[in-house]
Amino acid sequence: MKREPQIFRPDKLKNSILFLGCSAFVTIGIFILDRDPKIGWGCIIFFGLGVIISLIQFYPNSTYLKLTDEGFEVKSLFRFHFTKWTEIKDFRQGQIKGNKMIFFDYTDKHKKWKSGKEVAKFLSGKEGAIQSSYNIKAEELLNLMKEYKLKSK
Incomplete structure:
Protein backbone atom coordinates (compact mmCIF):
# COMPACT_ATOMS: atom_id res chain seq x y z
CA MET A 1 0.00 0.00 0.00
CA LYS A 2 1.40 3.35 -1.07
CA ARG A 3 1.68 6.04 1.59
CA GLU A 4 1.28 9.77 1.16
CA PRO A 5 4.61 11.65 1.27
CA GLN A 6 5.45 13.16 4.64
CA ILE A 7 6.93 16.65 4.53
CA PHE A 8 8.80 18.26 7.41
CA ARG A 9 9.52 21.98 7.42
CA PRO A 10 12.15 23.97 9.32
CA ASP A 11 11.36 24.63 12.97
CA LYS A 12 10.00 28.20 13.02
CA LEU A 13 11.21 28.85 16.58
CA LYS A 14 14.81 27.87 15.75
CA ASN A 15 14.64 29.91 12.56
CA SER A 16 13.27 32.93 14.45
CA ILE A 17 16.10 32.67 16.99
CA LEU A 18 18.62 32.54 14.12
CA PHE A 19 17.02 35.62 12.54
CA LEU A 20 16.96 37.61 15.79
CA GLY A 21 20.52 36.62 16.75
CA CYS A 22 21.94 37.53 13.35
CA SER A 23 19.96 40.77 13.30
CA ALA A 24 21.41 41.70 16.70
CA PHE A 25 24.97 41.15 15.46
CA VAL A 26 24.28 43.21 12.31
CA THR A 27 23.09 46.02 14.59
CA ILE A 28 26.22 45.67 16.77
CA GLY A 29 28.33 45.81 13.59
CA ILE A 30 26.65 49.06 12.59
CA PHE A 31 27.35 50.61 16.00
CA ILE A 32 31.05 49.69 15.99
CA LEU A 33 31.75 50.86 12.44
CA ASP A 34 33.24 54.15 13.72
CA ARG A 35 35.59 52.45 16.21
CA ASP A 36 36.69 49.46 14.15
CA PRO A 37 35.48 49.41 10.53
CA LYS A 38 36.97 45.98 9.70
CA ILE A 39 35.18 44.22 12.56
CA GLY A 40 32.02 46.27 11.98
CA TRP A 41 31.82 45.37 8.29
CA GLY A 42 32.77 41.77 9.06
CA CYS A 43 29.82 41.49 11.46
CA ILE A 44 27.45 43.21 9.04
CA ILE A 45 28.41 41.00 6.09
CA PHE A 46 28.68 37.65 7.91
CA PHE A 47 25.57 38.00 10.07
CA GLY A 48 23.73 39.80 7.26
CA LEU A 49 24.02 36.58 5.26
CA GLY A 50 22.53 34.76 8.26
CA VAL A 51 19.58 37.19 8.21
CA ILE A 52 19.04 36.54 4.50
CA ILE A 53 19.25 32.76 4.91
CA SER A 54 16.84 32.76 7.84
CA LEU A 55 14.36 34.90 5.87
CA ILE A 56 14.56 32.55 2.87
CA GLN A 57 13.75 29.61 5.14
CA PHE A 58 10.48 31.31 6.10
CA TYR A 59 9.49 31.27 2.42
CA PRO A 60 7.16 28.32 1.66
CA ASN A 61 8.81 25.34 -0.07
CA SER A 62 12.33 26.79 0.10
CA THR A 63 13.46 24.22 2.66
Missing part, protein backbone atom coordinates in the same frame (compact mmCIF):
# COMPACT_ATOMS: atom_id res chain seq x y z
CA TYR A 64 11.99 20.86 3.66
CA LEU A 65 12.55 17.14 4.13
CA LYS A 66 10.15 14.88 2.23
CA LEU A 67 9.87 11.14 2.90
CA THR A 68 8.25 8.96 0.24
CA ASP A 69 8.01 5.24 -0.39
CA GLU A 70 10.87 5.53 -2.91
CA GLY A 71 13.28 7.65 -0.82
CA PHE A 72 13.81 11.05 0.75
CA GLU A 73 14.25 14.51 -0.71
CA VAL A 74 16.14 17.23 1.11
CA LYS A 75 15.48 20.76 -0.13
CA SER A 76 17.55 23.64 1.20
CA LEU A 77 17.54 27.22 -0.10
CA PHE A 78 15.53 26.09 -3.17
CA ARG A 79 18.08 23.38 -4.13
CA PHE A 80 17.21 19.74 -3.60
CA HIS A 81 18.52 16.22 -3.95
CA PHE A 82 16.72 12.91 -3.80
CA THR A 83 18.13 9.69 -2.32
CA LYS A 84 16.52 6.28 -2.75
CA TRP A 85 16.11 4.09 0.32
CA THR A 86 17.90 1.32 -1.56
CA GLU A 87 21.03 3.53 -1.78
CA ILE A 88 21.33 3.72 2.02
CA LYS A 89 22.97 1.10 4.24
CA ASP A 90 21.82 2.28 7.67
CA PHE A 91 20.83 5.25 9.80
CA ARG A 92 21.96 6.37 13.24
CA GLN A 93 21.52 9.43 15.41
CA GLY A 94 24.53 11.50 16.39
CA GLN A 95 25.72 15.00 17.11
CA ILE A 96 28.12 17.53 15.68
CA LYS A 97 28.97 20.31 18.14
CA GLY A 98 25.78 19.68 20.09
CA ASN A 99 23.49 19.64 17.04
CA LYS A 100 21.50 16.43 16.72
CA MET A 101 21.64 14.85 13.28
CA ILE A 102 20.67 11.69 11.44
CA PHE A 103 23.78 10.07 9.92
CA PHE A 104 23.88 7.44 7.21
CA ASP A 105 26.19 5.57 4.85
CA TYR A 106 25.51 4.87 1.18
CA THR A 107 25.59 1.43 -0.42
CA ASP A 108 28.22 0.58 -3.02
CA LYS A 109 25.58 1.21 -5.74
CA HIS A 110 25.62 4.94 -4.96
CA LYS A 111 28.22 6.52 -7.26
CA LYS A 112 27.46 10.25 -6.81
CA TRP A 113 29.39 12.75 -4.67
CA LYS A 114 32.49 10.59 -4.15
CA SER A 115 34.72 13.36 -2.76
CA GLY A 116 31.86 14.84 -0.70
CA LYS A 117 31.22 11.45 0.90
CA GLU A 118 34.92 11.11 1.75
CA VAL A 119 35.00 14.53 3.43
CA ALA A 120 31.81 13.78 5.37
CA LYS A 121 33.20 10.39 6.45
CA PHE A 122 36.38 12.08 7.71
CA LEU A 123 34.46 14.76 9.66
CA SER A 124 31.62 12.69 11.13
CA GLY A 125 32.38 9.02 10.57
CA LYS A 126 29.41 8.72 8.20
CA GLU A 127 28.98 9.57 4.51
CA GLY A 128 25.82 11.65 4.84
CA ALA A 129 23.72 13.52 7.36
CA ILE A 130 20.37 15.24 7.78
CA GLN A 131 19.96 18.08 10.24
CA SER A 132 17.35 17.79 12.95
CA SER A 133 16.19 21.36 12.39
CA TYR A 134 12.78 20.25 11.15
CA ASN A 135 9.46 20.24 12.97
CA ILE A 136 10.03 16.68 14.22
CA LYS A 137 12.27 15.38 16.99
CA ALA A 138 15.49 13.69 15.86
CA GLU A 139 14.55 10.40 17.53
CA GLU A 140 11.15 10.33 15.82
CA LEU A 141 12.69 11.18 12.46
CA LEU A 142 15.28 8.43 12.85
CA ASN A 143 12.61 5.83 13.63
CA LEU A 144 10.44 7.01 10.75
CA MET A 145 13.33 6.86 8.27
CA LYS A 146 14.25 3.36 9.45
CA GLU A 147 10.62 2.30 9.01
CA TYR A 148 10.48 3.68 5.45
CA LYS A 149 13.77 1.98 4.57
CA LEU A 150 12.60 -1.35 5.99
CA LYS A 151 9.36 -1.21 3.97
CA SER A 152 11.24 -0.34 0.77
CA LYS A 153 12.91 -3.79 0.57
Whole structure:
Protein backbone atom coordinates (compact mmCIF):
# COMPACT_ATOMS: atom_id res chain seq x y z
CA MET A 1 0.00 0.00 0.00
CA LYS A 2 1.40 3.35 -1.07
CA ARG A 3 1.68 6.04 1.59
CA GLU A 4 1.28 9.77 1.16
CA PRO A 5 4.61 11.65 1.27
CA GLN A 6 5.45 13.16 4.64
CA ILE A 7 6.93 16.65 4.53
CA PHE A 8 8.80 18.26 7.41
CA ARG A 9 9.52 21.98 7.42
CA PRO A 10 12.15 23.97 9.32
CA ASP A 11 11.36 24.63 12.97
CA LYS A 12 10.00 28.20 13.02
CA LEU A 13 11.21 28.85 16.58
CA LYS A 14 14.81 27.87 15.75
CA ASN A 15 14.64 29.91 12.56
CA SER A 16 13.27 32.93 14.45
CA ILE A 17 16.10 32.67 16.99
CA LEU A 18 18.62 32.54 14.12
CA PHE A 19 17.02 35.62 12.54
CA LEU A 20 16.96 37.61 15.79
CA GLY A 21 20.52 36.62 16.75
CA CYS A 22 21.94 37.53 13.35
CA SER A 23 19.96 40.77 13.30
CA ALA A 24 21.41 41.70 16.70
CA PHE A 25 24.97 41.15 15.46
CA VAL A 26 24.28 43.21 12.31
CA THR A 27 23.09 46.02 14.59
CA ILE A 28 26.22 45.67 16.77
CA GLY A 29 28.33 45.81 13.59
CA ILE A 30 26.65 49.06 12.59
CA PHE A 31 27.35 50.61 16.00
CA ILE A 32 31.05 49.69 15.99
CA LEU A 33 31.75 50.86 12.44
CA ASP A 34 33.24 54.15 13.72
CA ARG A 35 35.59 52.45 16.21
CA ASP A 36 36.69 49.46 14.15
CA PRO A 37 35.48 49.41 10.53
CA LYS A 38 36.97 45.98 9.70
CA ILE A 39 35.18 44.22 12.56
CA GLY A 40 32.02 46.27 11.98
CA TRP A 41 31.82 45.37 8.29
CA GLY A 42 32.77 41.77 9.06
CA CYS A 43 29.82 41.49 11.46
CA ILE A 44 27.45 43.21 9.04
CA ILE A 45 28.41 41.00 6.09
CA PHE A 46 28.68 37.65 7.91
CA PHE A 47 25.57 38.00 10.07
CA GLY A 48 23.73 39.80 7.26
CA LEU A 49 24.02 36.58 5.26
CA GLY A 50 22.53 34.76 8.26
CA VAL A 51 19.58 37.19 8.21
CA ILE A 52 19.04 36.54 4.50
CA ILE A 53 19.25 32.76 4.91
CA SER A 54 16.84 32.76 7.84
CA LEU A 55 14.36 34.90 5.87
CA ILE A 56 14.56 32.55 2.87
CA GLN A 57 13.75 29.61 5.14
CA PHE A 58 10.48 31.31 6.10
CA TYR A 59 9.49 31.27 2.42
CA PRO A 60 7.16 28.32 1.66
CA ASN A 61 8.81 25.34 -0.07
CA SER A 62 12.33 26.79 0.10
CA THR A 63 13.46 24.22 2.66
CA TYR A 64 11.99 20.86 3.66
CA LEU A 65 12.55 17.14 4.13
CA LYS A 66 10.15 14.88 2.23
CA LEU A 67 9.87 11.14 2.90
CA THR A 68 8.25 8.96 0.24
CA ASP A 69 8.01 5.24 -0.39
CA GLU A 70 10.87 5.53 -2.91
CA GLY A 71 13.28 7.65 -0.82
CA PHE A 72 13.81 11.05 0.75
CA GLU A 73 14.25 14.51 -0.71
CA VAL A 74 16.14 17.23 1.11
CA LYS A 75 15.48 20.76 -0.13
CA SER A 76 17.55 23.64 1.20
CA LEU A 77 17.54 27.22 -0.10
CA PHE A 78 15.53 26.09 -3.17
CA ARG A 79 18.08 23.38 -4.13
CA PHE A 80 17.21 19.74 -3.60
CA HIS A 81 18.52 16.22 -3.95
CA PHE A 82 16.72 12.91 -3.80
CA THR A 83 18.13 9.69 -2.32
CA LYS A 84 16.52 6.28 -2.75
CA TRP A 85 16.11 4.09 0.32
CA THR A 86 17.90 1.32 -1.56
CA GLU A 87 21.03 3.53 -1.78
CA ILE A 88 21.33 3.72 2.02
CA LYS A 89 22.97 1.10 4.24
CA ASP A 90 21.82 2.28 7.67
CA PHE A 91 20.83 5.25 9.80
CA ARG A 92 21.96 6.37 13.24
CA GLN A 93 21.52 9.43 15.41
CA GLY A 94 24.53 11.50 16.39
CA GLN A 95 25.72 15.00 17.11
CA ILE A 96 28.12 17.53 15.68
CA LYS A 97 28.97 20.31 18.14
CA GLY A 98 25.78 19.68 20.09
CA ASN A 99 23.49 19.64 17.04
CA LYS A 100 21.50 16.43 16.72
CA MET A 101 21.64 14.85 13.28
CA ILE A 102 20.67 11.69 11.44
CA PHE A 103 23.78 10.07 9.92
CA PHE A 104 23.88 7.44 7.21
CA ASP A 105 26.19 5.57 4.85
CA TYR A 106 25.51 4.87 1.18
CA THR A 107 25.59 1.43 -0.42
CA ASP A 108 28.22 0.58 -3.02
CA LYS A 109 25.58 1.21 -5.74
CA HIS A 110 25.62 4.94 -4.96
CA LYS A 111 28.22 6.52 -7.26
CA LYS A 112 27.46 10.25 -6.81
CA TRP A 113 29.39 12.75 -4.67
CA LYS A 114 32.49 10.59 -4.15
CA SER A 115 34.72 13.36 -2.76
CA GLY A 116 31.86 14.84 -0.70
CA LYS A 117 31.22 11.45 0.90
CA GLU A 118 34.92 11.11 1.75
CA VAL A 119 35.00 14.53 3.43
CA ALA A 120 31.81 13.78 5.37
CA LYS A 121 33.20 10.39 6.45
CA PHE A 122 36.38 12.08 7.71
CA LEU A 123 34.46 14.76 9.66
CA SER A 124 31.62 12.69 11.13
CA GLY A 125 32.38 9.02 10.57
CA LYS A 126 29.41 8.72 8.20
CA GLU A 127 28.98 9.57 4.51
CA GLY A 128 25.82 11.65 4.84
CA ALA A 129 23.72 13.52 7.36
CA ILE A 130 20.37 15.24 7.78
CA GLN A 131 19.96 18.08 10.24
CA SER A 132 17.35 17.79 12.95
CA SER A 133 16.19 21.36 12.39
CA TYR A 134 12.78 20.25 11.15
CA ASN A 135 9.46 20.24 12.97
CA ILE A 136 10.03 16.68 14.22
CA LYS A 137 12.27 15.38 16.99
CA ALA A 138 15.49 13.69 15.86
CA GLU A 139 14.55 10.40 17.53
CA GLU A 140 11.15 10.33 15.82
CA LEU A 141 12.69 11.18 12.46
CA LEU A 142 15.28 8.43 12.85
CA ASN A 143 12.61 5.83 13.63
CA LEU A 144 10.44 7.01 10.75
CA MET A 145 13.33 6.86 8.27
CA LYS A 146 14.25 3.36 9.45
CA GLU A 147 10.62 2.30 9.01
CA TYR A 148 10.48 3.68 5.45
CA LYS A 149 13.77 1.98 4.57
CA LEU A 150 12.60 -1.35 5.99
CA LYS A 151 9.36 -1.21 3.97
CA SER A 152 11.24 -0.34 0.77
CA LYS A 153 12.91 -3.79 0.57
